[in-house]
Each structure stands twice: as C-alpha cells, then as structure tokens.
Amino acid sequence: MNDAFIKKHSIAVHKKPSAFVKNLKKYGWYYAIGLPGLLILFTYRYLPMGGLVIAFKDYHVNKGIWGSEWVGLKWFEMLFINGDFAAAFTNTLIISMLKLLFYFPVPIILALLMNELANRYYRRVVQTIIYLPHFISWAILAGIIFTLLSPQMGILGLFGIKESPLLDGGSFRWLLVFSEVWKDSGWGTIIYLAAISSIDPSLYEAATIDGASRFQRVLYITLPCIAGTFIVLLILKMGHILNAGFNQVYMLYNPNVMNVADILDTYIFRIGISNGRFSLATAGGLFKSVIGLIMVLMTNRLAKIFDSDAGII
Amino acid sequence: MKIKKSTGERIFDTFNILFFFTFSLATFYPFWHEVCISFSDKVNALRGGIFLWPRGFNVEAYKLVLSSQYLITAFTNSLFITVLGVIISVMLGAGVAYLVSKKHLPGHKFLNMFIIISIIFNGGIIPTYLIVKGTGLVDSLWALIVLAACTPFNVVIMKNFFQNLPSSLEESALMDGASPLLIFFRIVLPLSKPVLATVSIWVAVSQWNDYMRGLIYLTDRSNYILPVLIRDIINGQSDVAGQEVMSESSTETVKAATIIIALVPILMVYPFLQKHFTKGIMLGAVKG
Known part of the structure; x- marks a missing residue:
C-alpha cells in the first residue's frame, strides 16, 4: 500500500462530507434505479393534477394552460344548471347500485356452489369456461352482444321479441347488469374460492363428528369464514360507486337509451373529447374525482375496521 | 372416511352439476353463436335462432377480413x-x-x-x-x-x-x-x-x-x-x-x-x- 493511497483516504475521512452527499454515495444507486419510473409517474400522473386548474379557467389551445383566463366557478355553475350532468350523475348512481345489488353477490353464490362440486375435473372445465369472458375487451363482447340480441341474427326471435332490448330504455340497465355477470362473475369467484380453501379443515371434521349436515357446515362454517372477505370487497367496491363502467356503457349505449344509460364518465368523455369543451369536461372530471376520493378514503377506513390488512392506504 | 349421502344431498348434487352445466353453456353460447354466423352464408345468418352449426358453411367472410x-x-x-x-x-x-x-x-x-x-x-x-x-x-x-x-x-x-x-x-x-x-x-x-x-x-x-x-x-x-x-x-x-x-x-x-x-x-x-x-x-x- 503506497503513501499516496493512504493520504487520499485519510483526507476523505477527515473531511466529513455533508449528510446529503454521504447519503447519495451510500444510496445513490437505489434512487437511480427508481428514477426513470418516478419521472414517468411525475409527468403523466402528477402534471395532469396541476392541469386541473383549467377547470377554473377558460382554456384556449393557443393560450395554453397557464395563459388562459381565470373564470372562477363558471364551468361548475354551468354543469349544475345543465340537466344532462345531473342525469348522468343519477344514472351513474342507479347503475352502480343495480350492479352492487344484482351483480356483486353472484360470485359468492357461485363460489359456494362450485365448492360443492365433487368432481375436480368437471370443476376445472367449468372454471375454464366461465373465466374466459373476463379476458376479452368490451369492444369484442359488445359485438357479440349486438349479434346475439339482434332481431334478425340473434336468439330473441325464439321468444317472439321483435325489438332489441339494447334500444329499449326499460331494459337497457338490466342488460348492463347481465352482461357484467356474463363477463366477470365467473372470474369473481376466484377470491372467494381462495378464502374457502384457506379455511382450517379440522373445523369441518369436528362439525361432521358432531353430526352437522353438509348444509349446516356451509351455513355455520364456510359462510362465516368468508363473510369478512365479502364485506371488505363490498366496502371497497362502494368506494368506486362513481365508476359505473365506462368501457361497457360506451360500447353498448346508443341515442335511444341515452337518458337512462349516460353515466358521468361517458358524459365527460363526450363533452371533452368529442365536443372539445376542455374546461367544462375538466370541471366535471374534477367534481367526480373529488367525490370519488372522499368515497375511497372513507371506505378504506371502514374496511380497516373489519380487516386491518384491507385497502391500500 | 366415506359417508353415505342422503337422498337430499344427492338431489342437490345433481342440481348443482346441472346448474353449472347451464351456466357454462350460457357463458359459452354467445361465442359459439358468433363463430357460426361468421362461417354461415349471408342469407342463412340472417334467419337467426339457435345455431348448433354454421348454415351454408363458407369462409368468404374470413377471406375478406384477412385481405x-x-x-x-x-x-x-x-x-x-x-x-x-x-x-x-x-x-x-x-x-x-x-x-x-x-x-x-x-x-x-x-x-x-x-x-x-x-x-x-x-x-x-x-x-x-x-x-x-x-x-x-x-x-x-x-x-x-x-x-x-x-x-x-x-x-x-x-x-x-x-x-x-x-x-x-x-x-x-x-x-x-x-x-x-x-x-x-x-x-x-x-x-x-x-x-x-x-x-x-x-x-x-x-x-x-x-x-x-x-x-x-x-x-x-x-x-x-x-x-x-x-x-x-x-x-x-x-x-x-x-x-x-x-x-x-x-x-x-x-x-x-x-x-x-x-x-x-x-x-x-x-x-x-x-x-x-x-x-x-x-x-x-x-x-x-
């Protein structure tokens, strides 16, 4: 070891670099690994949050976000006076509630019944079929629904139905619920099946020895054991009540059912992207985001009461 | 340990199997319907109803799409x-x-x-x-x-x-x-x-x-x-x-x-x- 080497290093020790430099030397690589992703997050998730100011401005393309004039709450007033926005809000709530009532319990019932299928091979085949629609985009599923329900090519003629339920305001919302059941209820069973498979088998053995019937075992062991999962999922779902399913509605709706089908997301999309009214659409979006945020925070807090691991926050 | 099933259980099991058969069929049929239409000739496709198999089998539609x-x-x-x-x-x-x-x-x-x-x-x-x-x-x-x-x-x-x-x-x-x-x-x-x-x-x-x-x-x-x-x-x-x-x-x-x-x-x-x-x-x- 030569003198120069010792000298260089003794200086380094005696110099006492600042905490920042020291940390950077020690941990610099970790930040470097995360930096590209953080930059993307900042650019495409955080800068748009700043862009929300155009909800309070009269945005013009050539003036840019900052150059456009402030207009206060003009766009919000316009939204609340406008009947379409109120209608979209109501429709969103109605469609979400219908799905909550008539879609949400379906996976748990399917999972309980599926768990009683004794033949593993049969069960596997059933699962493979009913999971499939989950992986297919609404663009394709909508095409299939159009065909199936068309008066000419579809199956409705067998029941003597002449007009497509897609064009009927009375049945359209139910169609949304049913098509959601078709697409996702099979897939939704997975989480409950996982919860069921984690139940301690000795519970069932003890119950059997005590003379509990199969039905009683489901009622008094399986159901209580997965109730927690159900409640937590239900609460978290309620946090997203303003997301009634943009893709599904956008693919399936048409002018005939607009008054019952138009949801916040489709309304905002239309006025913003199709009509180019950027500020108005942003005001609508901000309104939805803020209520959505409050809902998510509340439901996460609530879910934690039932399960301390639940939720993301 | 094999416990003999009661009559009620056997009825339930049968219904359960039939239920999932129906559910799977209902999930799958729309896809099959679409397949059948795609291979049928135009006139027959428009007759509608249940398709078990394409009517007037032909691949014209596919030729067109793939070109x-x-x-x-x-x-x-x-x-x-x-x-x-x-x-x-x-x-x-x-x-x-x-x-x-x-x-x-x-x-x-x-x-x-x-x-x-x-x-x-x-x-x-x-x-x-x-x-x-x-x-x-x-x-x-x-x-x-x-x-x-x-x-x-x-x-x-x-x-x-x-x-x-x-x-x-x-x-x-x-x-x-x-x-x-x-x-x-x-x-x-x-x-x-x-x-x-x-x-x-x-x-x-x-x-x-x-x-x-x-x-x-x-x-x-x-x-x-x-x-x-x-x-x-x-x-x-x-x-x-x-x-x-x-x-x-x-x-x-x-x-x-x-x-x-x-x-x-x-x-x-x-x-x-x-x-x-x-x-x-x-x-x-x-x-x-």
Whole structure:
C-alpha cells in the first residue's frame, strides 16, 4: 500500500462530507434505479393534477394552460344548471347500485356452489369456461352482444321479441347488469374460492363428528369464514360507486337509451373529447374525482375496521 | 372416511352439476353463436335462432377480413403497445418498487405517499390529454406506452413482494461489494419471477384490451389499435377491406369474422393467462 493511497483516504475521512452527499454515495444507486419510473409517474400522473386548474379557467389551445383566463366557478355553475350532468350523475348512481345489488353477490353464490362440486375435473372445465369472458375487451363482447340480441341474427326471435332490448330504455340497465355477470362473475369467484380453501379443515371434521349436515357446515362454517372477505370487497367496491363502467356503457349505449344509460364518465368523455369543451369536461372530471376520493378514503377506513390488512392506504 | 349421502344431498348434487352445466353453456353460447354466423352464408345468418352449426358453411367472410390491410396494421399496433408496454412497465415499475421497498432510505415516507396519492387521485382525461399533447405524443403509439409505463398499483404489489424476500442474500452481496444495481438485476429480479409474471400479464391484458386511450390518442387510421378498429367495424363506420366491398358483403358475417379473428390471440394464450392470473389474485386482490 503506497503513501499516496493512504493520504487520499485519510483526507476523505477527515473531511466529513455533508449528510446529503454521504447519503447519495451510500444510496445513490437505489434512487437511480427508481428514477426513470418516478419521472414517468411525475409527468403523466402528477402534471395532469396541476392541469386541473383549467377547470377554473377558460382554456384556449393557443393560450395554453397557464395563459388562459381565470373564470372562477363558471364551468361548475354551468354543469349544475345543465340537466344532462345531473342525469348522468343519477344514472351513474342507479347503475352502480343495480350492479352492487344484482351483480356483486353472484360470485359468492357461485363460489359456494362450485365448492360443492365433487368432481375436480368437471370443476376445472367449468372454471375454464366461465373465466374466459373476463379476458376479452368490451369492444369484442359488445359485438357479440349486438349479434346475439339482434332481431334478425340473434336468439330473441325464439321468444317472439321483435325489438332489441339494447334500444329499449326499460331494459337497457338490466342488460348492463347481465352482461357484467356474463363477463366477470365467473372470474369473481376466484377470491372467494381462495378464502374457502384457506379455511382450517379440522373445523369441518369436528362439525361432521358432531353430526352437522353438509348444509349446516356451509351455513355455520364456510359462510362465516368468508363473510369478512365479502364485506371488505363490498366496502371497497362502494368506494368506486362513481365508476359505473365506462368501457361497457360506451360500447353498448346508443341515442335511444341515452337518458337512462349516460353515466358521468361517458358524459365527460363526450363533452371533452368529442365536443372539445376542455374546461367544462375538466370541471366535471374534477367534481367526480373529488367525490370519488372522499368515497375511497372513507371506505378504506371502514374496511380497516373489519380487516386491518384491507385497502391500500 | 366415506359417508353415505342422503337422498337430499344427492338431489342437490345433481342440481348443482346441472346448474353449472347451464351456466357454462350460457357463458359459452354467445361465442359459439358468433363463430357460426361468421362461417354461415349471408342469407342463412340472417334467419337467426339457435345455431348448433354454421348454415351454408363458407369462409368468404374470413377471406375478406384477412385481405384487409387495416386489420393487419391494427393487429401489429396492438402487439407493439402490448409487448413494449409490458417490458417498459415492468422494468420501470420494478425499479420504483425496489426503491420504495427500502424502508431505511431517506425520503422513504415521501416516496410512499407519492405512489399512494397517484393511485387514489388523478387529473382525469382532459388534463392528461393536454400533458400527453404537450410531450408531443398525440397520434403516436408511444402515448399508450408511456401512460402504462409505471402503474402505481403494480408498484405497490411488487414492493410488497420485494419486502418479503429474504434480506440475507442482499446483505451478503452488499458485504461482498456488489452495487445495488447489480443486486437488483442479478438477485432481486430473478427471485421475483412470480410477481413479475403476474404483473406482466396484468399489463398485457389491459394494453391489449384498452379502448379508451386508443380512442383519445390515436386518430390516424394507420395508428388504430385492434379494439378501436373493431368498434368502428361493428358500428359500420368502417368497412373492412376498403370502400368497394361494403355493398357486397361487409355485413354481419364479416363483422362476426372480424370479432372471431380478434379473439384468437387471447384464446391462444388463455391457458397461460388463467394460470398466472389465478396466482396473481392472491398477491393483489385482497390488498387492493
């Protein structure tokens, strides 16, 4: 070891670099690994949050976000006076509630019944079929629904139905619920099946020895054991009540059912992207985001009461 | 221990089997109906009713669809945003996740909040559009890649996985003088294959099926992705192969053939998807 080497290093020790430099030397690589992703997050998730100011401005393309004039709450007033926005809000709530009532319990019932299928091979085949629609985009599923329900090519003629339920305001919302059941209820069973498979088998053995019937075992062991999962999922779902399913509605709706089908997301999309009214659409979006945020925070807090691991926050 | 089943149980079992038979059939039949229409001749397709088999079997519709340049372009575009989207999203996301997984780093709390806030709040479609426009990516396939390039929810999932890896391996490597970069690529990522596979599939499925972003950011026909093209064809806004064929047969059978062709790639990877999605839901769904 030569003198120069010792000298260089003794200086380094005696110099006492600042905490920042020291940390950077020690941990610099970790930040470097995360930096590209953080930059993307900042650019495409955080800068748009700043862009929300155009909800309070009269945005013009050539003036840019900052150059456009402030207009206060003009766009919000316009939204609340406008009947379409109120209608979209109501429709969103109605469609979400219908799905909550008539879609949400379906996976748990399917999972309980599926768990009683004794033949593993049969069960596997059933699962493979009913999971499939989950992986297919609404663009394709909508095409299939159009065909199936068309008066000419579809199956409705067998029941003597002449007009497509897609064009009927009375049945359209139910169609949304049913098509959601078709697409996702099979897939939704997975989480409950996982919860069921984690139940301690000795519970069932003890119950059997005590003379509990199969039905009683489901009622008094399986159901209580997965109730927690159900409640937590239900609460978290309620946090997203303003997301009634943009893709599904956008693919399936048409002018005939607009008054019952138009949801916040489709309304905002239309006025913003199709009509180019950027500020108005942003005001609508901000309104939805803020209520959505409050809902998510509340439901996460609530879910934690039932399960301390639940939720993301 | 085999317990003899009561009559009631046997009746229930039979009904249960029949129920799932019906449910599976009802789930599958719409797809089959579409297949049958796509292979039927035009006149017979329009008779409707239940299809057990194509009527007047022919492949004219497929010939027409497969000769369309638009479909091939859209297919290639979708493949491009899916493959690149997965690679970039998983690499960048894993990098952020690795940084956030180190609890002792200065700024850890801040970074954690940075991720969480971006999950629960967002600027909405218009402000995001303006930023994408500002970065010059409107009407570029890259818009759809950068928007998926770091999904905060996936970051949280990967972070949780990294934190559960045994720390002794990393520590001894550090002791031997390996840099964190080397450790990340040679130790952490190889040990995290299950979560990387799961997240890759999440990204792949959402990229392949994404419609909204394609609609917003891609207006030029040469940039169309598959779901957008399919939607156009179904709505009759586009004919499949160009203008002249519309009158001939760009009708229901051609639409059906387009839908079936778009389904094929998903069906091909479906066994793989099913396996890894099922694993993945244990990693993420309860937490998320």
